Amino acid sequence: MNLRYFLFLIILFGIVFFYLRQQIEITKIQYKIKDTFDKISILDIENKQLSVQIESLKSYARLEEFATKNNFIKPNFKEIKIVYYKN
Amino acid sequence: MKKLNFSNKTESFSKKRFDLIKFLVLLIIPTIIILKLFFLQVWQYENLLPIIKKQISTFMKINIPRGDIYDRNYKTLVTTLEYDLISVNSNEFLKGLEKNRDNLTLLSKIMEVPEIEILKRCEKEKYFWFSKELDVSISYELRNIRGLDFNRFLKRHYPQNNLACYVLGGVDNNNVGYSGIEREYENILCNVKSKNIAVYKTGNINNRTIRLTKISDIDEVENLNKNNSVILTIDSKIQYKVEKILKDAYEQFFPEKVMCVIQEPNSGEILAMAVYPPSSKPLSNPIINLAFEPGSTFKVFPVAMFLEENIVDKNTIFDCENGKFYYAGNEISDLKPHKKLSMKDIIVHSSNIGMAKAYLSMNDPEKYCSYLKLFGFGTLTGIELPGEIKGWIVTPRSSRWSNYQPVAMSFGQGMFVTAIQIVNAYSAIANRGELLQPRIVKYILDSNGNVVQENKKTFVRRVLSQENADVIKEMLEETVLRGTAFGTKIDGISICAKTGTAQKYDPQIKKYSNTKSLISVCGFFPKENPMYVIGLFFDEPKKGRLASDVAVPVFKRIVLEILNITEDIKYAKAN
Secondary structure, eight states: OHHHHHHHHHHHHHHHHHHHHHHHHHHHHHHHHHHHHHHHHHHHHHHHHHHHHHHHHTOHHHHHHHHHHTTOOOOOGGGEEEEEEOO | OHHHHHHHHHHHHHHHHHHHHHHIIIIIHHHHHHHHHHIIIIISHHHHHHHHHHHHEEEEEEEOOOOOEEOTTOOEEEEEEEEEEEEEEHHHHHHHHHHOTHHHHHHHHHHTOOHHHHHHHHHHOSEEEOOOOEEHHHHGGGTTSTTEEEEEEEEEEOTTTTTTHHHHOOBOTTSOBOSHHHHHTHHHHTSOOEEEEEEEOOEEETTEEEOOOOHHHHHHHHTOOOOOEEEESOOHHHHHHHHHHHHHHHHHHOOSEEEEEEEETTTTEEEEEEEESOOSSOOOOHHHHOOBOOGGGGTHHHHHHHHHTTSOOTTOEEEOGGGEEEETTEEEEOSSOOSEEEHHHHHHTTOHHHHHHHHHTTOOHHHHHHHHHHTTTTSOOOOSSTTOOOOBOOOTTSTTOOTHHHHHHHTTOSSBBOHHHHHHHHHHHHTTTEEEOOBOEEEEEOTTSOEEEEOOOOEEEEOSOHHHHHHHHHHHHHHHHHSTTGGGOBTTBOOEEEEEEEEEEETTTTEEEEEEEEEEEEEEEOSSSOOEEEEEEEESOSSOSSHHHHHHHHHHHHHHHHHHHTTSEEEEEOO
16 A cells, blocks of 8 residues: 555656656757847848948948059049940 | 454544545546636636736847848948947846956956956946947857846948938938938838837846747747838949049039939939038938029020920021120120021020020910920929929019010029939930939838839820930030030040039129039930930039039049940040
């Protein structure tokens, strides 16, 4: 008789323990998922920032500044002759 | 034995009682609990759910970024980036430092504030903010520090700096558009500002404050309604070149402002709309809300009417009175005196007297004013920008009408037009008489890049027959080949253009000023199949008095740059 109750209590304790452990694990996994989503959103934002940075680096003003520094300058429009005209 | 029996009976009774208790414990109580749970979770579900949600959850506000603005080649002109501002709860922060002193060093390094300064502020203030705006990837490194709170905000970003600033407009501190496309398309760019999503109340694990979001809510965040983007008709390459040319012109002639509009005549699309000097907070766009007397660039429109009404043809001769003519008590003069000129030469040499004489040969003010309105003067063009004004054309019924009024209008004075109106009217001539609505927005895209709205070419009305449009084109080409716009001539390309120098009315001296003028050139090219209509306007240049000195070389430079960008021509240094 005592053994039966003992076994019953063991199983009950086991079930409760398993249930609590499961809840803790679920909570931990939820935190991990939340963290991963945070990282994804941060990477998304970072990605957008980088693409904007690329746009800024490729802006015409910067390219022209770079070209001028390296002496890739077009002749003044008063000194030019047209060498090709597409009709 | 009896005793024994008695004890057996007692034992049997107690066993039965125990079995009953066991039965109650193992069956009835769980049944009651199950029934109660069923009652609460199934029967009362609808009523109890909101109460439970209120108890265990709170709401988190997610800011939805405004839509982006792109040019016609999908180059980003305006976008929104997210940043973090950091606030510190001093007590919590100091408690956290007791366990990990390295946090202070990390915070000091990222915020670029000495450690001692941070500690002093913690002692002085219970709660304070750092002014530095942090990239979210950097603020993520600080997420484990106790006592810090992160406040995410959205900021408009312009990768091309001030490019097309008057077209794009601006947003205020609350991310609400106050001018330009930002204002006109406020409902499209910012249809959804923010959304509240349900999250569990703040939790705390390892001294780390976390808002635990339900997985289903995360899906909801991922699928939030995002705002639409706007694709403009502006070509940022042409826009940049034009702005650069205007900057050089501004530094050479010192006008109050210099404006340029480039339009594609066969679609009505605006390729460039530039104003110099630029503004970091443009409140209004002078191209659509600054009205001025256009001067000689306007002359082609009365001539179009005279041709349509068969009052003149291109060879009709008018006596230009050797440079001085009096009508209704007003002196009309020409810059260069001429005796007799044909209608074509009146345009080529820009004779005011010739235009006055041409009007007087018709002298029908009602018809004259209503015809000019057909070109769009005195009415809104309907361009998708806020604050457009109609300009002003006096009608014969107005109290301000005088006999001199229509004569003055024939050479572009006594009336007010906007830059966009005059460029759009030139487009109608380039387009062989078809007036189109000017457009600056090409598409509206949803967050996945699908077109949700396409602004198509809008035909307004025919204002001129094709034959007469060709005659006007011929006159404008002659103006470039041997007239006032000679400086715009480029070998091998047929350019049509007309210059204008309009004296401005000075309200202080109550007459036209000798020093203040509006100098302009309007034209299009190539003549055979016009691709670009250009309007260039100098408002009150301090250096240079004539269009041929001020606006014509700048106009030619713009034409060359457009041809170079489109690779229709290639040029090299002459020697």
